[in-house]
Amino acid sequence: MNGKIALEEHFNLPEFSNELPQYVNPEMMREVSRRLLEVSTERLGEMDATGIDYSLLSLTAPGVQAETDPRRAVTRARRVNDELATIVAAHPTRYGGFATLPMQDPAAAVAELERCVTQLGFHGVMLNGFTNIGDADTGWYYDHERFLPFWERVEALGVPVYLHPRDPLLGNQGIYEGHPELFGAVWSFTVETATHALRLMTSGLFDRFPRLTVILGHLGETLPFNMWRIDHRAAAMGDLIKFKKPLTHYLLDNFYVTTSGNFHTQTLNATLAEMGVDRVLFSSDYPYESMREAADWFDNAAINHNDRVKIGHTNARRLFPGLPERIGRSAHTARV
Amino acid sequence: MNGKIALEEHFNLPEFSNELPQYVNPEMMREVSRRLLEVSTERLGEMDATGIDYSLLSLTAPGVQAETDPRRAVTRARRVNDELATIVAAHPTRYGGFATLPMQDPAAAVAELERCVTQLGFHGVMLNGFTNIGDADTGWYYDHERFLPFWERVEALGVPVYLHPRDPLLGNQGIYEGHPELFGAVWSFTVETATHALRLMTSGLFDRFPRLTVILGHLGETLPFNMWRIDHRAAAMGDLIKFKKPLTHYLLDNFYVTTSGNFHTQTLNATLAEMGVDRVLFSSDYPYESMREAADWFDNAAINHNDRVKIGHTNARRLFPGLPERIGRSAHTARV
Amino acid sequence: MNGKIALEEHFNLPEFSNELPQYVNPEMMREVSRRLLEVSTERLGEMDATGIDYSLLSLTAPGVQAETDPRRAVTRARRVNDELATIVAAHPTRYGGFATLPMQDPAAAVAELERCVTQLGFHGVMLNGFTNIGDADTGWYYDHERFLPFWERVEALGVPVYLHPRDPLLGNQGIYEGHPELFGAVWSFTVETATHALRLMTSGLFDRFPRLTVILGHLGETLPFNMWRIDHRAAAMGDLIKFKKPLTHYLLDNFYVTTSGNFHTQTLNATLAEMGVDRVLFSSDYPYESMREAADWFDNAAINHNDRVKIGHTNARRLFPGLPERIGRSAHTARV
Amino acid sequence: MNGKIALEEHFNLPEFSNELPQYVNPEMMREVSRRLLEVSTERLGEMDATGIDYSLLSLTAPGVQAETDPRRAVTRARRVNDELATIVAAHPTRYGGFATLPMQDPAAAVAELERCVTQLGFHGVMLNGFTNIGDADTGWYYDHERFLPFWERVEALGVPVYLHPRDPLLGNQGIYEGHPELFGAVWSFTVETATHALRLMTSGLFDRFPRLTVILGHLGETLPFNMWRIDHRAAAMGDLIKFKKPLTHYLLDNFYVTTSGNFHTQTLNATLAEMGVDRVLFSSDYPYESMREAADWFDNAAINHNDRVKIGHTNARRLFPGLPERIGRSAHTARV
Numbered sequence A, B, C, D: 001m002n003g004k005i006a007l008e009e010h011f012n013l014p015e016f017s018n019e020l021p022q023y024v025n026p027e028m029m030r031e032v033s034r035r036l037l038e039v040s041t042e043r044l045g046e047m048d049a050t051g052i053d054y055s056l057l058s059l060t061a062p063g064v065q066a067e068t069d070p071r072r073a074v075t076r077a078r079r080v081n082d083e084l085a086t087i088v089a090a091h092p093t094r095y096g097g098f099a100t101l102p103m104q105d106p107a108a109a110v111a112e113l114e115r116c117v118t119q120l121g122f123h124g125v126m127l128n129g130f131t132n133i134g135d136a137d138t139g140w141y142y143d144h145e146r147f148l149p150f151w152e153r154v155e156a157l158g159v160p161v162y163l164h165p166r167d168p169l170l171g172n173q174g175i176y177e178g179h180p181e182l183f184g185a186v187w188s189f190t191v192e193t194a195t196h197a198l199r200l201m202t203s204g205l206f207d208r209f210p211r212l213t214v215i216l217g218h219l220g221e222t223l224p225f226n227m228w229r230i231d232h233r234a235a236a237m238g239d240l241i242k243f244k245k246p247l248t249h250y251l252l253d254n255f256y257v258t259t260s261g262n263f264h265t266q267t268l269n270a271t272l273a274e275m276g277v278d279r280v281l282f283s284s285d286y287p288y289e290s291m292r293e294a295a296d297w298f299d300n301a302a303i304n305h306n307d308r309v310k311i312g313h314t315n316a317r318r319l320f321p322g323l324p325e326r327i328g329r330s331a332h333t334a335r336v
């Protein structure tokens, strides 16, 4: 299917290259590192070959979220966003941007958010999981009240926040001891991100800012499957409950999910059954995943054409009203 | 539907009553504590009212797995099993037993397993998550080589092992800080148990003992939803991979899941789509859940009758060949 | 769920009462006949009790389509529409109208269509199957070129046409010989209506008028299930093919289906999988069906809330832009 | 997937070649006619290439069912069965047989059935729709009491009957007037066969012979989709009802369906949801369909491996206990 819009597509700056996780096999990571830095012919060629007209680019995880010093985080985030603005300016009908934010300094994050959306024309925010603060063993999750001004501004600007995986804090990795094969995208990413999303829900964040939109990758990090049970058991938690609606309501009202890295039709069907087709968006997770594998699967998955069109691009159009009207390889030529 | 067999049905001994988790609301826990000790008229009445002919009983979590002293664990496990054998003997057409094992002492666990199956007539093993050892902050997972003789004996005896949730070790609870509402059955049980099951798979356990059967509750603790992604990403882990087959093969060959505490048709459908109907078994998770809610849902869920019969009892018959031929309230009277 | 809009809700005029099909049991038909004539307290009470805010009323089948004399058909259709306009005027926030048309006289049908939509404010057309012409054994299907001006006007007015079942012509009933139990809503309705819809598709009608919308009841009269096979085999028909797109495209672009009389979640799921949620609309088929059964099923069916809202009313709002803004029992009082 | 068993695989004898339906395009029919006569290298090569180890062969429709003279029908059926026995004998690990029966003479049909099963080793019966009698415009359906001895013998022999499509009697083709593109496998086959199957159900046949098994091709000819509605409306038919159980019970207890000619995952999923995986069998419908298309679809369809194995061969093994233990290309060599 042509005309697809992809949301979880990563790039990197050379200065972050040596900060990428090292547990996966080195050969693959060398190739990923290289591709993360390439945003021109090769990437555009992959997009052309796979019917992806437009990619929303974001700094790869953990990126600035792993910076322990708030001042450096601020500086680096600005630099990343400026670089991304340059990349987008070079290919305005093919690339859009997600802002990188220095959440280590919430006030600075708000200011940078404002700048990214209103001046750089970015379409949302990419948060690569919790943010470190002070040292590598300390992290801040975004349900904390220090981030309320951030979320308030996000809601006011009307842009979505993509909550991307990162690996758990060292202090939370005990269960993986002796099992490095379960780190990262295999499993710990999923647990970490699903739990972070649940923290946002149970904190009452979406009661306070009901128009917030959070995007999860990987078809929702298992939450569509288990949301009923979570709701059902939460009902027994009595005084511990600080939120106002069944948690499923937040999943259905405040969340979108993408297909990034979860190219499995049964899982897509389960997600559609739980969330409805308007909440699902195509993405590949390039270059950790292959655009070709993503598109081959998606274009041929056993779903109906009406759903494919929505997931492929019309849902993204609704979620990101600021996308350029004409996108894709031939966008510079006339279209009827 | 009459004739149902339920597998994740818990009881307790008074001596464990003060060891139950305390984070859920006290009123509910008082009622649960009371019902855990009742295995006669009230429970049988609930079973009669809901069409559950037969319940496989197990000591409630964390039970003996939370014992830090191996010798006490051995003693307590024997006492639990003897008590359970007495309960079963009083109602042989209504109750069967899952063995409680002192995994703190692997050799003793093997001996007790043998006794439970060959002398007490139990139908399998209930492991309430990892086992503590030495202190409350230290736990052993069952993928460790110290448990190979245990698994070997399990396979030889041909009985399944039910891997039941428990809360994570204190040292692994960091991500829940400030969020006690996410503990237990709401979410941390799910993460803990799914991760434990994945450790078993990636350890190569099922390559070594291909006829092992592990049962997971709660429709598989999210694994059916995410298994493709886990497999897909594991393929990039290179030298870290110690297992021989795609992990999905183990899920489909070596695992069963039950409906305990996950009474949601979309989730059931997702599980059926991923695992096939022969791998799914009815259960309620009484008294943490209500048999009535479980049965009302299951008996009326939008699945076909052929599937309902399999999930309701014929799959259990195949998995537990030693169940009494005639079960249920009227089992003492003649049936054609 | 409150706020539902229902589309296949029938009424009758006393003069048609003795023309209702007689094969179903007499007691039931007496009650149906009575309810068809009641459009006030009892019907509104059922709607209130079941959360149906608004019903689009239509003359029950076969109605004017069974009239063999074109002139009488014209007269009767006008009378039916005038009566319906009176009913709607009495309850403008609860009822809307589908036009009855004298298809025996295509030019008159166009004129009456125009009058119904522009003067009476009706929201679409209800065609009760083929129309008789001359005698009871002769029928006209709507793929004939004599109806092209009709379809042209329908497209221009932007209103949908509901193709409702009727029983096959006597000459086409041979396969039911000795099996009156298969007539009507049991089976022959389904075959007749699905085949009629296929005739429309293969005639090229939707190539000529690509913005036409046809509504089928009963979750699509089996077409969602078999559309792939129909398309697949049609591809082997060579010169017989007069249409331009795969037939599935017409189903997805030019058809909507309603839940009338098919209150089965597996069938709904199959329809959603084939057509997408935007193409499915709630309906009951009162008084042949019970609003209570329809609503009890729909409100509790194992679908997500986002889908339920779309099927329940937002899809109808999009399809019928002329519906009154405020509907339902309390529509006369202020709503925020 | 290797090891597949296919059930709706057709052959022909030269003498029937000029009796094949003529409405499909001549070029395709020439090729089909040729392939129907080939049961050696080419067909076995297709089977090898597609992982089909074993094909149950049957005379192509309408075959002997179109014979108007009972005596000729008897003679021809014997000849067909003898020829088929010869084919099977030449490749006993690759082919099995379905009996062709002269239903024009019910007593002779019983005798030939007996001969085919007990002497020729056939595994069931293929009925190509109703049987003509006397002339081409007269047909007998198998719910008539004249066939009770036939069904009694079928049940006693424990073999299934495959009810294959044929086109409707001329007298029942009125609705297709001007629409030859809807004949045959496009649509009229489906209607004809579904209606015939419903006649069997409503006749009370399965109450009288509850162990009968009927197989339908094409994923059940739409019945899985609409069975609930059929049951639901039949409940209003009062005195017309001569059967004892909800019709869905017969579908689930007495019917199997195959994937022949319906290679669509959504339709397969709908069928699984309604009937359960144990009731679905792989088939291609060669040479009207391509084994390659059938197998490419089936082997890669988004279903789990446990279900694929059942549909692919284990269900067939259970349904046809007399299949040779070792089948497939390498069956003559040792297998572990």
Ligand SMILES: [Zn+2]
Pocket (backbone or CB within 6 Å): A008, A010, A164, A217, A260, A285, A288
């Ligand atoms: Zn990513």
Ligand SMILES: [Zn+2]
Pocket (backbone or CB within 6 Å): B008, B010, B164, B217, B260, B285, B288
């Ligand atoms: Zn439990």
Ligand SMILES: [Zn+2]
Pocket (backbone or CB within 6 Å): C008, C010, C164, C217, C260, C285, C288
């Ligand atoms: Zn109706």
Ligand SMILES: [Zn+2]
Pocket (backbone or CB within 6 Å): D008, D010, D164, D217, D260, D285, D288
């Ligand atoms: Zn065939």
